[in-house]
Structures are given as structure tokens and as C-alpha cells.
Amino acid sequence: MLKDKDIREPLFTYLEERYGKVRIFEEKNIGMNSRADVFLVLEDRLVGIEIKSDADSYTRLAGQVEDYDRCFDENIVVVGSTHGAHIEQHVPMHWGILTVEQDENGRCDFYILREPQKNPNLKMTEKIRLLWRPELANIQARHDLFKYPGKSKLFVQEYLIKTLEPDLLHREISHELFERDYTKIHDTINEYRTAHGAQPRRRRKRRKRKKRTTA
Structure with missing residues (x-):
């Protein structure tokens, strides 16, 4: 079972390889009641990233989605394999979905289930x-x-x-x-x-x- 702490460092490496010039911030208060797990600074936009590990639930996700959508140009949810089959039911269509699994050597592999689209709700x-x-x-x-x-x-x-x-x-x-x-x-x-x-x-x-x- 992958936990948040198992995902973060491999995720940062993946994001740096994918986006090139990027700055990564962690644990930023946003919106009314949420804290962004991670957000990326790119040259022309900010990308919010919410991590839902195998140990996490969807209890607060609806409110988090609303707050992320207020602040960031794009948003991505990163999920462990236990959430992969049904995460699409819990985030809007413009959110990207990235799944993470461990290989036989314990390394994290990331798979793009859905690319992020421009957030229509940005304030x-x-x-x-x-x-x-x-x-x-x-x-x-x-x-x-x-x-x-x-x-x-x-x-x-x-x-x-x-x-x-x-x-x-x-x-x-x-x-x-x-x-x-x-x-x-x-x-x-x-x-x-x-x-x-x-x-x-x-x-x-x-x-x-x-x-x-x-x-």
C-alpha cells in the first residue's frame, strides 16, 4: 500500500522530467478551507496537485476540488492503484488524473489516465x-x-x-x-x-x- 510519503519524492522527479523548467511548492493554504499538497510553477501557469494515496479517502475531496479550482490554472489528482478505477467519478472532467503503482523493485511508476485541461473556474x-x-x-x-x-x-x-x-x-x-x-x-x-x-x-x-x- 502506497502512502503519501512514498509517492512525493518519485512524483517530484517525474514532474521535473515531464515539465522541464518548474518550481515545486508544498503544503500551501488555498481557498476557504484547503491546503494544496503540491503546486507547480510553470512559465505561464500554475498547476495544483492533490495526492490521494492508497491510505486516503475521498471525505474532503469535494471541498478541495472547489478550492483548487479557485487558485490554479490546471489541476491534477495523483492516486494510488486502489483509487484508479473510480477516481473519475470524484473530480471534474478538466482535472488531470495520474495513477501511481509500485513495480517489483518497489519503485513508483506513473501513468497518465487523463491529461489536465484549462480550468474554467479559475478566479x-x-x-x-x-x-x-x-x-x-x-x-x-x-x-x-x-x-x-x-x-x-x-x-x-x-x-x-x-x-x-x-x-x-x-x-x-x-x-x-x-x-x-x-x-x-x-x-x-x-x-x-x-x-x-x-x-x-x-x-x-x-x-x-x-x-x-x-x-
Whole structure:
């Protein structure tokens, strides 16, 4: 029986081989009540990935599907062999399905049951929330847009959505996520807040995110 921990590392290797230039994030809060197991940053889109190992059930999947669909351009569910026969009944048609099985040597083999399609339910207002305020400011600067230093993060998110063409904004979001450095972002945010008259934030312990970028 394959468990989540058995699937992840082989899955990351498979995804890097399949997509080429990619950055992989793990365990990201999304939507109202969900946490994305994995999401991929590609040059023009984000791909959400939900893992359902042989040890998992479908109890929360309906709500997870709704939240993934709010945030990501494409979505894929990765399932162990016990779910392979009936997973199509539990995810929308635009979701990709990837099955995983162990060979006789204990290695994971991945099989594409269904390719992911463009998500028709994406909410750009939810996707752009994945960026931090300094990252939004980077996009404003690159396009010589008004900085609105006294405005809220929500205001700037909506401003960028209204101002930039969707295809361009998708690429800009990917660019910022490719460049994100978790070792420096706390200082970057506090520098931005101090420069705009806000109190710096206390440093909090964060779960380590996996950074993988391959060309």
C-alpha cells in the first residue's frame, strides 16, 4: 500500500522530467478551507496537485476540488492503484488524473489516465493572493504602474487585475513565484512595510517549502 510519503519524492522527479523548467511548492493554504499538497510553477501557469494515496479517502475531496479550482490554472489528482478505477467519478472532467503503482523493485511508476485541461473556474482574485505585497510591487515597477503605497494589498491586487492583460499577469505571477526566496522574504516584507510607514512584522517559524527549479 502506497502512502503519501512514498509517492512525493518519485512524483517530484517525474514532474521535473515531464515539465522541464518548474518550481515545486508544498503544503500551501488555498481557498476557504484547503491546503494544496503540491503546486507547480510553470512559465505561464500554475498547476495544483492533490495526492490521494492508497491510505486516503475521498471525505474532503469535494471541498478541495472547489478550492483548487479557485487558485490554479490546471489541476491534477495523483492516486494510488486502489483509487484508479473510480477516481473519475470524484473530480471534474478538466482535472488531470495520474495513477501511481509500485513495480517489483518497489519503485513508483506513473501513468497518465487523463491529461489536465484549462480550468474554467479559475478566479484571478484568488490566484493573485498567492503573491506577497513586495512581489506585487515588483510587478508594478516592471510595468511603470502607479505604486499606490498607501493602499491595501487587496486594492493593489485588484488594480493589477484590471490593468494588465490576463496572459501577461499569469506570466508575472509565475515569474515572482520562480524568484521567491523564503530565506529573505521576511526581511524583504519588513523593508517594504517600514518604507511605507507600517510596523514591521515579527518573525514566525515557517514550514520549509521545497524549492526545485530545473531548466
